[in-house]
Amino acid sequence: MHDMGCAITDKALLDVQSLSVHFGSVSDPVRAVDGVDFHIFPGEIVALVGESGSGKSISALSLARLIPEPAGRIVDGRIIFQGLEVLKLKSSELRKLRGARIAYIFQEPATSLNPVYTVGWQIGEAIRLHRKGVKVKAEVAKLLAAVGLPDPARAAGAYPHELSGGMQQRAMIAMALACNPDLLVADEPTTALDVTVQKQILDLLVELREKRGLSILLITHNLGIVANVADRVYVMNNGKIVESGETKTVLRTPQHEYTRKLLKAVPRLHKTA
């Protein structure tokens, strides 16, 4: 039989095979992620969708081995990122992967932005650490402009609390981009924002993919967001992927009961009540 696994590994930026992550006791573990397969090709925006507790964040954090140990344990599977076997990397190699190849943004800017430093200093620090030889000040200004902050110089000199929620989220994306990552993992990046700002941030992610060839793993519980942004989607329930495919196909002709349930939960914006 043709080995599809190998074919995907050769072309994919990321290939996750049979990933399982357990919490709690060894004899009776919580199977937070239970034999999950997914992949991302270069330049793709791939969504991981599912209800709260389905295992989205734990799957995503596993990619750079960021799950809280020893409570959480990757017990099985392979994670191949740019040809590297992530689960076999030494700690020095892992640091490089975390700092420079895979970047994360989360729902709460407070988890990434430090309140006591200016936005510009924090972004500069990431550049100083990971990109030796790059002119820091100019690169900070470039990044802040790239994420659509109207006055990059002002934003650079501001402390996080001096910016609005949407601007903080943009600053956080700039910080994630500061290391020039190949994969951006965006875990519920817009959940805390109002609908208009949410749309602007999602548009920004799409633009970054187009302009930089960035690959994005977008995590959300909202299939409405997926419809507008993602090329492909994986639907996750109870630690397992229950359905996957091109976004249009999955949304138009969902095969799994759980996907249909998620679709019903999406507000019908195009219909008047």
Ligand SMILES: Nc1ncnc2c1ncn2[C@@H]1O[C@H](COP(=O)(O)OP(=O)(O)OP(=O)(O)O)[C@@H](O)[C@H]1O
């Ligand atoms: N620190 C932890 N200790 C014990 N169990 C955990 C821990 N973190 C996660 N889990 C388990 O892993 C499961 C999946 O968690 P995960 O954070 O991946 O869910 P999620 O899909 O991201 O949910 P949400 O949409 O609420 O962010 C949880 O239901 C829980 O049982």
Ligand SMILES: [Mg+2]
């Ligand atoms: Mg989560």
